[in-house]
Amino acid sequence: MSVFTPLTHDQLTEVLAAHGLRLAQATPISEGIENSNYRIDAVDSAGRPLALVLTLFEQLEAEQLPWFCEALSQLAATGLPVPEPRAGRIVQCRGRPTVLVPRLPGTHLQWPDDAALEQIGAALARIHLSPLPASPCPAPPPQAQLQLLFLHHADALSADDQAQAASLMQRWQALDSPPVLCHGDLFRDNVLFDHGQLSGLLDFYNAGPGCPLYDLAITQNDWCRAADNQLAAERDAILLAGYTAVRPLSAEQLALLPLARTVAALRFWLSRLAQPHSAEGTLGQGHKDPQEFEQIYRQRLAALG
Numbered sequence: 001m002s003v004f005t006p007l008t009h010d011q012l013t014e015v016l017a018a019h020g021l022r023l024a025q026a027t028p029i030s031e032g033i034e035n036s037n038y039r040i041d042a043v044d045s046a047g048r049p050l051a052l053v054l055t056l057f058e059q060l061e062a063e064q065l066p067w068f069c070e071a072l073s074q075l076a077a078t079g080l081p082v083p084e085p086r087a088g089r090i091v092q093c094r095g096r097p098t099v100l101v102p103r104l105p106g107t108h109l110q111w112p113d114d115a116a117l118e119q120i121g122a123a124l125a126r127i128h129l130s131p132l133p134a135s136p137c138p139a140p141p142p143q144a145q146l147q148l149l150f151l152h153h154a155d156a157l158s159a160d161d162q163a164q165a166a167s168l169m170q171r172w173q174a175l176d177s178p179p180v181l182c183h184g185d186l187f188r189d190n191v192l193f194d195h196g197q198l199s200g201l202l203d204f205y206n207a208g209p210g211c212p213l214y215d216l217a218i219t220q221n222d223w224c225r226a227a228d229n230q231l232a233a234e235r236d237a238i239l240l241a242g243y244t245a246v247r248p249l250s251a252e253q254l255a256l257l258p259l260a261r262t263v264a265a266l267r268f269w270l271s272r273l274a275q276p277h278s279a280e281g282t283l284g285q286g287h288k289d290p291q292e293f294e295q296i297y298r299q300r301l302a303a304l305g
């Protein structure tokens with residue numbers, strides 16, 4: 001499970017008390033590789049049970065979080081099933097900021113069916129149509145993350161791969177598009193489905209203003225794979241149909257998706273190469289395989305022709 005900063009029962013009790021809640025039970029969550037998460041059962045002052053998730057942020061600082069809380073509130077106001085932090089309260093614990101969010105129902109889909117693909121396409125389009133918080137994004141937004149990863153970690157690639165990737169990055173960065181709210185990491189393990197209905201869009205902490213095609217490409221690379229990780233054309237067509245029914249794309253925009261998918265794959269190859277080795281005491285997943293995204297990058301690159 002991924003808990004990088006373990007919290008004791010007393011520490012969890014204190015965080016819950018700061019929210020006016022009593023801790024009933026806490027279980028470390030096994031998924032995720034960025035923050036520490038606990039599944040929490042709590043009781044409010046009226047004795048009502050609450051199902052929550054506690055996130056302790058390993059990288060983001062407390063002063064960066066209000067932007068993400070505002071984005072989540074605005075998304076929730078549009079009716080999307082996002083975990084809006086409780087009353088925007090940020091509580092420090094072990095020197096790190098934490099938030100409490102409602103625990104949304106459902107499970108992650110390993111092999112989404114057509115209806116799920118259509119729903120995720122439509123949900124992503126609705127995110128892209130949601131308002132951006134008025135204040136500037138306090139953390140690198142999705143495409144700046146790609147640039148920073150390339151700047152600091154491209155030397156982990158072979159000289160040929162570096163040159164190829166640099167030329168793709170140049171082609172991609174030359175393109176311009178008005179920024180929209182992007183999720184930045186809409187993988188299957190950040191989405192919940194309950195009885196066939198989309199029930200949770202999670203982990204907006206890589207979100208920011210950016211190019212919707214790049215965000216769509218991140219989503220396609222994970223959701224529209226065949227068993228060998230090649231892009232599955234039928235799955236892709238269904239996800240795109242869901243997306244464009246809500247937010248139409250021009251023929252010119254659609255033609256840019258193969259390039260977008262290649263740079264999006266490069267981003268996750270680099271971020272997985274850049275992952276710190278799990279520290280002693282880390283519970284759970286903690287790490288994801290860079291070779292998986294190396295393969296996806298090479299496949300998407302080959303498909304570019």
Ligand SMILES: Nc1ncnc2c1ncn2[C@@H]1O[C@H](COP(=O)(O)OP(=O)(O)O)[C@@H](O)[C@H]1O
Binds near residue numbers: 033035203
């Ligand atoms: N609000 C929530 N409701 C239900 N499950 C959640 C919620 N938040 C997180 N989870 C579970 O915890 C896992 C890890 O959360 P995530 O935000 O992806 O961690 P990380 O910040 O490390 O990326 C998710 O894959 C999901 O299974």
Ligand SMILES: N[C@@H](CCOP(=O)(O)O)C(=O)O
Binds near residue numbers: 032185189203271272
């Ligand atoms: N989705 C990314 C990295 C972040 O993963 P998460 O499970 O912590 O959301 C990847 O697969 O590399």
